[in-house]
Amino acid sequence: MKELINNLKGDKGIWSFVMLLALISFMPVFSASANLVYVIGKGSTVGYLVKHLVHIFIGFGLIYLVHKIPYHYYRGLSKLLLPVVALLLVYTFMQGTVIDGANASRWIKVPFIGVTFQTSSLANIVLMIYVARYLAKMQDKPITFKSSVIELWGPVFIILALILPANFSTAALMFSMVSMLVFVGGYPLRYLGGVIGIGAAMLAIFILFALAFPKAMPNRVHTWMSRIENFTNTEEGEDQYQVEKAKIAIATGGVYGVGPGKSEQKNFLPQSSSDFIFAIIVEEYGLLGGLTVMFLYLMLFFRFLVSAHKAKSLFGKLLIVGLGFPIIFQALINMGVATELLPTTGQTLPLISSGGSSIWMTCISIGIIISVTKKEEEIAAEIKEKEDREAVLNQLIEEHILREKQKEEAEAAGIAEPAAYSVEDAANPMRAVMGK
Structure with missing residues (x-):
C-alpha cells in the first residue's frame, strides 16, 4: 500500500479529497438502494453496493492511467x-x-x-x-x-x-x-x-x-x-x-x-x-x-x-x-x-451518486487535472535538483579558492603545502564529495 501511495504523482490534496468523497458515497448509496429493492423490486442492496464499488474501483483505475499520460498529448x-x-x-x-x-x-x-x-x-x-x-x-x-x-x-x-x-x-x-x-x-x-x-x-x-x-x-x-x-x-x-x-x-x-x-x-x-x-x-x-x-x-x-x-x-x-x-x-x-x-x-452529485458513466467521466477529468499537477511537480523537482547541483558546485569552487589562498599564504610563510585540491575536483561535484 505504501508503495502504491508513493506511485501516486500529482497534487496530493486532489487525490485526498477525491478519495474521501468516494469513501463517503458507499453508505448513502447502500442505504438509498433500498428504494430500488423494496419499492421497485429490483436486485439487492448488497448487489447495488458491490456494483457501486466496482464503478468506483474502475474510476480510480482510470484516474491512475490517465494521470500517467503527459497532459500535452x-x-x-x-x-x-x-x-x-x-x-x-x-x-x-x-x-x-x-x-x-x-x-x-x-x-x-x-x-x-x-x-x-x-x-x-x-x-x-x-x-x-x-x-x-x-x-x-x-x-x-x-x-x-x-x-x-x-x-x-x-x-x-x-x-x-x-x-x-x-x-x-x-x-x-x-x-x-x-x-x-x-x-x-x-x-x-x-x-x-x-x-x-x-x-x-x-x-x-x-x-x-x-x-x-x-x-x-x-x-x-x-x-x-x-x-x-x-x-x-x-x-x-x-x-x-x-x-x-x-x-x-x-x-x-x-x-x-x-x-x-x-x-x-x-x-x-x-x-x-x-x-x-x-x-x-x-x-x-x-x-x-x-x-x-x-x-x-x-x-x-x-x-x-x-x-x-x-x-x-x-x-x-x-x-x-x-x-x-x-x-x-x-x-x-x-x-x-x-x-x-x-x-x-x-444532474448527479459527482463521485457520490450511483452510476457508472458519470463516475468514470468525472474520474477521467480528475486524472487529466492530476496529470497537469504531476508535470508541474516534475518541473519543480528538476529546477530544485539543478539548483542543488549548482549550490554544491559553487560551494566546492569556494572551497577550492580558499585552499588556493591558504596554499599561497603557506608558501609565502615557508610552511608545508596543504593537501592538493584541483579545479578538476571542483568541477566534478560527485567525485569531490566522494573524495571528502
Whole structure:
C-alpha cells in the first residue's frame, strides 16, 4: 500500500479529497438502494453496493492511467476525438435507449457488455480540452471574430445542438463553462457578448420550433417548461413530488441526522441514489453530514484554484479550469435542486451518486487535472535538483579558492603545502564529495 501511495504523482490534496468523497458515497448509496429493492423490486442492496464499488474501483483505475499520460498529448487528441464525439451524439440522438421504462434519449447501450453510457459526459471533456487547446494556441496571436466563429464556436455549437434536445441542463452547463473558460483564456469580451447573444437567440428559435412542430424531432421542451412551472408554483407534479420528499428528508435530518441507513424518504424518492442522494445524506447524517460534503467539494475547488495558479503553461491552467470547475458547479447544482434553490435538472452529485458513466467521466477529468499537477511537480523537482547541483558546485569552487589562498599564504610563510585540491575536483561535484 505504501508503495502504491508513493506511485501516486500529482497534487496530493486532489487525490485526498477525491478519495474521501468516494469513501463517503458507499453508505448513502447502500442505504438509498433500498428504494430500488423494496419499492421497485429490483436486485439487492448488497448487489447495488458491490456494483457501486466496482464503478468506483474502475474510476480510480482510470484516474491512475490517465494521470500517467503527459497532459500535452491531449491537445491533438481532442481534435481527433471531436468528430468521433459528434458521431456518438448523433447516434445517441437517433437511438437513445430506454432505462427502467423511462425515456433516456441521452444514453446509449454499449454492445456486448450491456453498459449504458451517457455520451454528453464524454463530449463535455473533449470539448473543454478542445477549447483550452484553441485558447492556448491563440495566446500570442490576435483573435478575430470571424476566425473564432469558424474554429472555436462552430464546433462548440454543433456539440451543444446535438445535446440540447435531450438534455437542456447539461447543454446549458457546458455553454456556461465554455463561456467562463474563454473569459479566463483572454477571449475578447465584446466577441463573447455577441456569442452569448447568438446562443440565446438560437435557443429561443429551437424552443419556438419545437413547440410549433412537436413531432418534427425528439425533444424535451415540454419537460423543461413543466419543471420551470413546478419550480415557480406549488402545483403537484412528479418533479414537485420529488422536491417535496427531498425537503422532508432534509428537515427530518436536523443537525445530527436519524442515523446511517435509517432514512424513510429513500422509500419515496424515485432518484434517491442518484439525483437526490444529497437529501438522503442530510436526512441520515444531519446538517453536519451535509456541510461536510459541501466542505470537501469546496476544498477540492480550492485545490483546483491552487493547481491552476501553479501551472506554468496556459494550456495546463485552462485544462484545470475547464475540467475541474464543472465538477464543482455540478455538485452545487445538485445540492441546489435538493433544497429547491434550483429547478430539477437531473444532474448527479459527482463521485457520490450511483452510476457508472458519470463516475468514470468525472474520474477521467480528475486524472487529466492530476496529470497537469504531476508535470508541474516534475518541473519543480528538476529546477530544485539543478539548483542543488549548482549550490554544491559553487560551494566546492569556494572551497577550492580558499585552499588556493591558504596554499599561497603557506608558501609565502615557508610552511608545508596543504593537501592538493584541483579545479578538476571542483568541477566534478560527485567525485569531490566522494573524495571528502
